[in-house]
Amino acid sequence: MYATSSMAGTSDTICAAAPQSGGTLVYARRAQTQELNPLQIRNGNGDIFAINQTLQGLVRSDPQGGFDIQPAIAESWDVSSDGLTYTFHIRKGIKFSDGTPVTADDVKFSLDRFADPKLNQVLSVAAVGYKASEVVDPQTIKVQLSTPVAGFLYNISIFPAYIVPKKLVEAQGEKFWDAPVGTGPFKIKELAHGSYIAFEANRNYWETGKPYLDEVRFNFAADDNSRILQLKSGGAHMADGVPYSLASSLQSDSALVLQTDSVPLFAGLWLNHQKEILQDNAVRQAMQYALDRNTINAAIYGGFGTIPNSVLPHLKFDAAADKVAPYAYDLDKAKELMAKSKHPEGFSITLQYPAGFEDYKQLGLYLKQAWKKIGIDLELVEQDQATVSDRYYQGDYDLTFPYAQFTSDVVIPDEYAYLLNDPSNGLNGFFSWWHDDAVWQTVQKFGTSTDEKERAELWPQIQQQMLDISPVINIMNLPFISAHAQNVCGAKVDALGSDHLENVWLAPQQ
Numbered sequence: 329m330y331a332t333s334s335m336a337g338t339s340d341t342i343c344a345a346a347p348q349s350g351g352t353l354v355y356a357r358r359a360q361t362q363e364l365n366p367l368q369i370r371n372g373n374g375d376i377f378a379i380n381q382t383l384q385g386l387v388r389s390d391p392q393g394g395f396d397i398q399p400a401i402a403e404s405w406d407v408s409s410d411g412l413t414y415t416f417h418i419r420k421g422i423k424f425s426d427g428t429p430v431t432a433d434d435v436k437f438s439l440d441r442f443a444d445p446k447l448n449q450v451l452s453v454a455a456v457g458y459k460a461s462e463v464v465d466p467q468t469i470k471v472q473l474s475t476p477v478a479g480f481l482y483n484i485s486i487f488p489a490y491i492v493p494k495k496l497v498e499a500q501g502e503k504f505w506d507a508p509v510g511t512g513p514f515k516i517k518e519l520a521h522g523s524y525i526a527f528e529a530n531r532n533y534w535e536t537g538k539p540y541l542d543e544v545r546f547n548f549a550a551d552d553n554s555r556i557l558q559l560k561s562g563g564a565h566m567a568d569g570v571p572y573s574l575a576s577s578l579q580s581d582s583a584l585v586l587q588t589d590s591v592p593l594f595a596g597l598w599l600n601h602q603k604e605i606l607q608d609n610a611v612r613q614a615m616q617y618a619l620d621r622n623t624i625n626a627a628i629y630g631g632f633g634t635i636p637n638s639v640l641p642h643l644k645f646d647a648a649a650d651k652v653a654p655y656a657y658d659l660d661k662a663k664e665l666m667a668k669s670k671h672p673e674g675f676s677i678t679l680q681y682p683a684g685f686e687d688y689k690q691l692g693l694y695l696k697q698a699w700k701k702i703g704i705d706l707e708l709v710e711q712d713q714a715t716v717s718d719r720y721y722q723g724d725y726d727l728t729f730p731y732a733q734f735t736s737d738v739v740i741p742d743e744y745a746y747l748l749n750d751p752s753n754g755l756n757g758f759f760s761w762w763h764d765d766a767v768w769q770t771v772q773k774f775g776t777s778t779d780e781k782e783r784a785e786l787w788p789q790i791q792q793q794m795l796d797i798s799p800v801i802n803i804m805n806l807p808f809i810s811a812h813a814q815n816v817c818g819a820k821v822d823a824l825g826s827d828h829l830e831n832v833w834l835a836p837q838q
Contacts, residue, residue: 342814342815342817342835343815343817343818343835345835347537347540347817347818347833348540348833348834348835348836349537349540349541349542349833350540350541350542350834351541351542351543351833351834352541352542352543352544352545353541353543353544353545353565353566353816353829353832353834354545354547354558354563354564354565354566355544355545355546355547355564355565355566355567355568355827356547356549356554356555356558356559356563356564356566356567356568357374357377357546357547357548357549357555357567357568357569358374358549358550358552358555358568358569358685358732358733359371359372359373359374359377359548359550359569359713359731359732359733360374360521360522360548360550360713360714361374361375361378361519361525361546361548362374362375362521362714363375363505364378364379364382364505364506364507364508364516364519365505365508366379366383366487366488366490367441367442367447367448367449367450367488368449368450368505369450369487370714370717370718371713371714371717371731372717372730372731372732372733372734373731373733373735373825373826374548374713376487376737376826377825377826377827378525378546379487379490379508380487380512380826380827381512381513381514381527381544381827381829382425382508382509382510382512382514382515382516382527382530383487383490383491383492383508383510383511383512384400384401384490384491384510384511384512385400385401385484385485385486385489385490385491386400386401386402386405386416386435386484386485386489386491387399387400387401387402387405387481387484387485388400388485388822389485389739389822389823389824389826390822390823391820391822391828391830391831392820392822393589393820393821393822393823394823395644395739395823397481397482397485399419400419400485400511401418401419401422401430401435401491401511402416402417402418402419403417403418403419403420404416404417405417410476411473411476411477411778412472412473412474412475412476413470413471413472413473414470414471414473414480414481415464415468415469415470415471416435416468416469416470416471417467417468418430418431418432418435418466418467418468418469419534420467421534422511422534423511423532423534424493424496424509424510424511424532425509425510425511425512425515425530425532425533426493426496426509426532427532428493428495428496430491430493430511431466431467432463432464432465432466432467432468432469433463433466433494434491434492434493434494435461435469435491436461436462436463436469437492437494437497438489438490438491438492438494439458439461439469439471439484439489440461442454442455442458442484442488442489443455443458445753445754448488450488451486451487451488451737451743451747452488452753452754453743453746453747453750453753453755454483454484454486454488454489454737454743455483455488455489456477456483456746456750456775457473457474457475457476457477457480457776458471458473458474459472459473459474460472475776476776476777476778477775477776478740478742478774478775478776478777478778478780478783479738479740479742479743479775482738482739482740482742482743483738483742483743485738486737486738486824487737490510491510491511492504492508492509492510493509496509506519507519511530511533511534512530512533513529513530513533513535513538513539513829513830514527514528514529514530514539514544514829514830515527515528515529515530517543522548523547523548524545524546524547524548525545525546525548526543526544526545526546527543527544527545527546528542528543529541529542529543533830535830538830538831539829539830539831539832540818540830540831540832540833541829541832541833541834544829547563547564549567550682550683550684550685550712550713550732551684552569552571552574552684552685552686555567555568555569555570556570556571556574556578559584559811559812559813560581560583560584562813565812565813565815565816565834566810566811566812566813566816566819567810567811567812568808568810569685569732569733569809569810570586570809570810570811571685571686571687572628572629572630572632572633572687572809573628573630573686573687575588575630575632575809576630578811582814583813583814584811584812584813584814585811585812585813585814585816585819586809586810586811587808587809587810587811587812587819588632588807588808588809589807589808589809589810589821589825590807591735591807591808591821591823591824591825592641592642592643592735592736592739592823592824592825593641593733593734593735593805593806593807593808593825594636594640594641594642594734594735594802594803594804594805594806595633595687595691595729595734595802595803595804595806596640596641596729596730596731596734596800596801596802596803597727597728597729597800597801597802597803598720598725598727598728598729598730598758598759598760598800599612599726599727599760599762599799599800599801600723600725600726600727600728600760600761601757601760601761601762601799602723602761603677603726605671605675605677606677606726606727608669608670608671609797609798610665610666610668610669610670611665611666611669611670611671612797612798612799612801613655613665613796613798614661614662614663614665614666614669614702615662615699615702615704615798615801616655616662616798616801617655617656617657617658617659617661617662617665618657618659618662618698618699618701618702619655619657619695619698619803620657620698621635621654621655621657621803621804622635622657623657623694624691624694624803624804625804627690627694628687628690628691628694629687629804629806632806632807632809633804633805633806633807634804634805634806635649635654635804635805636654636802636803636804636805637649637652637653637654637791637795638652638791638794638795638802639794639795639798639799639800639801639802640736640741640744640791640794640802641734641735641736641744641802641805642805643736643739643740643741643744644739644740644741645740645741645783645784645787645788646741646787646788646791647787647788647791647792651788652788652791652792652795654795655795659701659702662701662702663701663702666702666703671703672703673703674702674703674704674705675703675704675705676704676705676706676707677704677705677706677707677726677727678706678707678708678709678725678726678727679692679695679696679706679707679708679709679726679727679728679729680709680710680711680716680719680720680725680726680727680728680729681708681709681710681711681716681728681729682710682711682712682713682716682729682731682732683710683711683712683713684712684713684732685732688710688729688732689710691729691803692706692708692710693708696708706727713731713732716728716729716730716731717730717731720759721759723756723759723761730759733808733825735824735825736824737824738824739823739824741774741787741790741791742774742775744758745771745774745775745790746771746775748760748762748794748799748800749763749764749767749768749771750768750771751763751768757799760799760800762799762800764793764797764799766793767790767793767794767797770786770789770790770793771790773786774786774787774790808821808825815834815835815836815837816832816834816835817832817833817834817835818831818832818833819832
């Protein structure tokens with residue numbers, strides 16, 4: 329279910345030859361890059377997917393889309409029988425993009441930063457259980473955990489745990505993050521805020537012969553039509569965030585390849601539990617029952633979506649719909665719940681969503697109409713993505729779609745489970761200001777168990793608990809839909825939807 333791809337159109341003939349080196353790839357991107365410090369990301373995937381081109385961790389997600397963890401900076405590792413000690417062996421000869429060797433000192437420095445909540449401002453929850461690192465020798469580091477953490481390798485495969493050169497960070501301070509040095513396939517060439525980010529090949533990259541491209545340029549184009557126009561005109565080789573309404577027309581364009589990837593992506597609606605109205609479980613359940621998701625899928629998502637049976641995106645260990653049933657469309661039930669709530673006469677509330685995306689605009693109009701039938705008067709507020717995200721972090725919203733692309737950073741549920749439930753992480757229920765002690769107790773059992781069978785039994789319980797409570801609402805599970813020119817070869821995303829552009833090359837036009 330993770331990063332499985334399907335393509336309409338084919339570049340098989342063009343890409344049948346051996347990969348060729350050289351060229352510049354232009355990629356029209358939905359989300360802007362605002363921050364290159366992985367401990368201070370501000371714009372979700374707009375930041376993360378750029379950082380992923382330049383920095384790496386000890387381990388990584390499978391570039392081909394599987395959900396197993398693969399070696400990266402570490403070529404191998406050992407785990408103690410009690411699950412508390414991980415010993416990583418750094419890849420021989422690996423260098424940062426500036427040519428300096430990667431050492432265990434750099435790894436310890438980076439992991440200690442990752443575990444410092446004062447520095448890791450966005451995702452310190454990923455460092456759960458991290459106790460200390462010990463340098464064994466220049467190519468070996470031992471990591472000690474305070475408690476077993478089932479998702480530890482997944483947690484250190486993502487951006488907050490990426491490895492950076494200790495001496496350079498200490499010497500340059502905040503300036504380092506203008507163009508961070510890492511072990512990724514590319515280096516930062518230029519970031520023009522609001523316009524584009526340009527990368528150049530890292531010729532010290534550890535995968536022999538890669539990257540094939542000389543340069544990559546992400547053109548920021550929040551407006552859906554702008555990205556598609558760039559692609560169709562030849563101004564861009566690739567475009568992400570293809571509007572669901574236009575996917576069918578791109579399928580029939582012989583010059584393009586339409587690609588759909590099943591990743592943990594969802595239309596996640598966040599509810600602010602600081603608002604007394606939204607603390608009422610009957611109201612939240614009424615909002616769920618009032619949604620005709622089949623209509624939403626057909627009318628807004630072109631049938632590409634799947635109806636969720638979780639408040640989170642589809643993740644490993646999720647029970648099937650016959651075990652945990654999704655909310656059915658039941659307007660009578662929704663009205664009954666509202667009548668029994670503390671707000672039987674209804675109320676007015678505001679929904680914020682990011683500007684420039686036709687699917688969010690249409691979804692906002694649908695929600696306004698659907699919830700009006702149960703007495704909820706919805707005011708729609710369209711704002712630029714940066715403003716929406718900043719107000720989300722500050723709790724300055726009633727209802728919000730925080731990100732244009734809302735995904736999970738790992739394919740296991742642990743990240744979201746801790747983000748939403750851990751009362752000590754400083755994130756206030758992942759900025760929902762919700763907490764439930766009973767759910768949190770089960771989450772702790774799930775997160776510290778290293779028995780896969782036990783985890784597979786525990787997660788559906790949490791899935792059902794949270795679906796019943798609906799602290800947030802998953803409107804729809806969605807695929808990533810992108811498109812590229814026929815001569816773009818090797819274009820795949822990992823299980824988290826991030827491009828591995830080290831594998832991409834441009835074939836000669838035929």
